[in-house]
Amino acid sequence: MQGRILVIDDHREVVYAVRRLLESRGLEVLSAATTQQAQALLDQADALIIDIRLEQESGLELLRQLRSEAYETPAIILSAHTFPDNVVEASKHGAQQVLAKPIDAEALINAVHEALAQTPQDTDGLAIDHFGNDILGSSAAMMEVFKLLGVAASNDLNVLITGETGVGKEISAELIHRHSARVQGPFVALNCTAMPENLLEAELFGHTAGAFTGATKASTGKIESAAGGTLFLDEIGDMPQAFQAKLLRFLEDKSFYRLGDSTPRQADVRIIAATNRELMSNWDNSFRSDLYFRLAQIPVEIPPLRDRQDDLPALIDFFVQSANQEMGLELQGVSDSALAQAGAHNWPGNVRELKNTVFRAAAKKQRGIIERFELIESNTDASAPDAEQRQTIDQQIDQALQAGDLGQFLHDVEQRALHRALHFHSGNKSRVAEALGVSRNTLRARLQQTLERSEAE
Numbered sequence: 215m216q217g218r219i220l221v222i223d224d225h226r227e228v229v230y231a232v233r234r235l236l237e238s239r240g241l242e243v244l245s246a247a248t249t250q251q252a253q254a255l256l257d258q259a260d261a262l263i264i265d266i267r268l269e270q271e272s273g274l275e276l277l278r279q280l281r282s283e284a285y286e287t288p289a290i291i292l293s294a295h296t297f298p299d300n301v302v303e304a305s306k307h308g309a310q311q312v313l314a315k316p317i318d319a320e321a322l323i324n325a326v327h328e329a330l331a332q333t334p335q336d337t338d339g340l341a342i343d344h345f346g347n348d349i350l351g352s353s354a355a356m357m358e359v360f361k362l363l364g365v366a367a368s369n370d371l372n373v374l375i376t377g378e379t380g381v382g383k384e385i386s387a388e389l390i391h392r393h394s395a396r397v398q399g400p401f402v403a404l405n406c407t408a409m410p411e412n413l414l415e416a417e418l419f420g421h422t423a424g425a426f427t428g429a430t431k432a433s434t435g436k437i438e439s440a441a442g443g444t445l446f447l448d449e450i451g452d453m454p455q456a457f458q459a460k461l462l463r464f465l466e467d468k469s470f471y472r473l474g475d476s477t478p479r480q481a482d483v484r485i486i487a488a489t490n491r492e493l494m495s496n497w498d499n500s501f502r503s504d505l506y507f508r509l510a511q512i513p514v515e516i517p518p519l520r521d522r523q524d525d526l527p528a529l530i531d532f533f534v535q536s537a538n539q540e541m542g543l544e545l546q547g548v549s550d551s552a553l554a555q556a557g558a559h560n561w562p563g564n565v566r567e568l569k570n571t572v573f574r575a576a577a578k579k580q581r582g583i584i585e586r587f588e589l590i591e592s593n594t595d596a597s598a599p600d601a602e603q604r605q606t607i608d609q610q611i612d613q614a615l616q617a618g619d620l621g622q623f624l625h626d627v628e629q630r631a632l633h634r635a636l637h638f639h640s641g642n643k644s645r646v647a648e649a650l651g652v653s654r655n656t657l658r659a660r661l662q663q664t665l666e667r668s669e670a671e
């Protein structure tokens with residue numbers, strides 16, 4: 215590794231340790247204790263390491279200023295705490311990494327390596343301002359998410375947040391809003407689930423008096439309420455297809471009509487949408503691809519809780535403290551065995567399920583240590599095909615492949631599955647759609663397609 219690193223930190227022991235470490239890897243190290251000293255050395259550096267708190271100065275403020283002057287050298291921020299808000303702010307201003315103190319040698323070497331590999335035009339810079347910690351996460355996966363949220367906060371593009379139910383999509387949308395230039399404007403949320411087209415249109419665009427039965431007064435829609443701020447559209451995958459075209463039109467020119475009104479209106483809103491479904495799957499074509507690409511200008515995927523076990527202890531601790539506060543309890547934490555129990559659980563309901571589990575246990579225990587959680591086991595594993603069944607399915611697939619009619623085989627399986635699911639749920643399409651994890655529109659379209667194919671055969 216080759217390069218010259220400028221360490222901006224007023225803690226001499228930190229500078230000493232970093233210098234020894236980096237020099238042992240063949241790097242050249244410059245140091246500055248103040249931003250004024252740093253100014254003279256900036257041009258010589260290939261990468262910066264900046265302490266977030268310099269004496270009477272802010273490392274992030276320095277970085278913000280540098281970025282505003284188009285100084286693009288990659289930077290790593292050192293911070294006593296890697297709170298998500300720090301990481302978001304840092305990422306927003308283009309920092310490569312935020313590293314927690316005490317510094318982990320390997321993590322620092324990796325970060326420097328990455329920073330040196332960055333071309334200047336790839337870097338945006340980073341900065342930290344306030345500390346809010348209502349959204350937690352220190353796993354590598356969540357760090358990546360926070361960085362993306364920071365990128366989203368630094369511009370005004372539409373964002374599509376995907377992830378299973380309860381992973382924190384709404385709370386992430388709020389975080390983007392809070393760190394964006396629209397922070398002084400409103401954050402307005404609308405859940406699109408189970409809304410027929412007319413109701414959705416009235417909710418989103420507003421309506422005139424008499425626009426429909428029961429509309430005695432004119433009403434402002436969510437889009438107008440969110441003007442100057444952010445509109446969060448939750449469960450966007452459930453938006454009726456007919457309405458998707460209207461939303462697309464709004465996204466294209468920011469103009470809309472209140473229901474029953476012929477006067478076009480304008481509203482300046484940023485859209486953050488969320489879904490727990492795959493919108494662009496082969497199976498499910500009920501979502502318009504042009505709308506998808508409009509919404510997913512910045513796609514953010516939040517991983518399920520079971521894939522980020524490192525986050526469990528801090529989240530559990532946070533919810534225990536929240537339970538203490540909200541219910542006036544005196545709990546001290548959870549036992550190692552409760553923690554192990556949480557680690558072994560699948561968390562299909564993700565952070566929401568964890569929060570409810572902790573609150574339930576807290577309400578029961580009231581004080582001391584929570585020894586065990588009462589977990590609701592999901593039966594997904596139980597319903598998974600066992601090895602023998604799987605072998606039979608594999609054999610059938612192989613036969614279909616050899617006969618060159620895998621498409622027909624899949625069609626038959628799908629038709630059979632839909633038929634049995636409808637039978638099982640006594641013809642209730644909402645239940646079948648729920649069981650499949652798709653919207654009623656998708657199910658309807660799929661049933662129609664299988665029917666057409668069967669008729670054509």
Ligand SMILES: Nc1ncnc2c1ncn2[C@@H]1O[C@H](COP(=O)(O)OP(=O)(O)OP(=O)(O)O)[C@@H](O)[C@H]1O
Nearest residue numbers: 348349350378379380381382383384385490565566
């Ligand atoms: N990283 C986190 N730190 C702290 N709390 C969290 C975190 N993620 C989620 N939560 C909490 O879990 C609950 C669910 O979060 P949220 O509503 O944002 O999830 P969601 O993905 O939007 O869910 P859904 O898909 O069901 O709408 C909320 O109470 C939220 O505060």
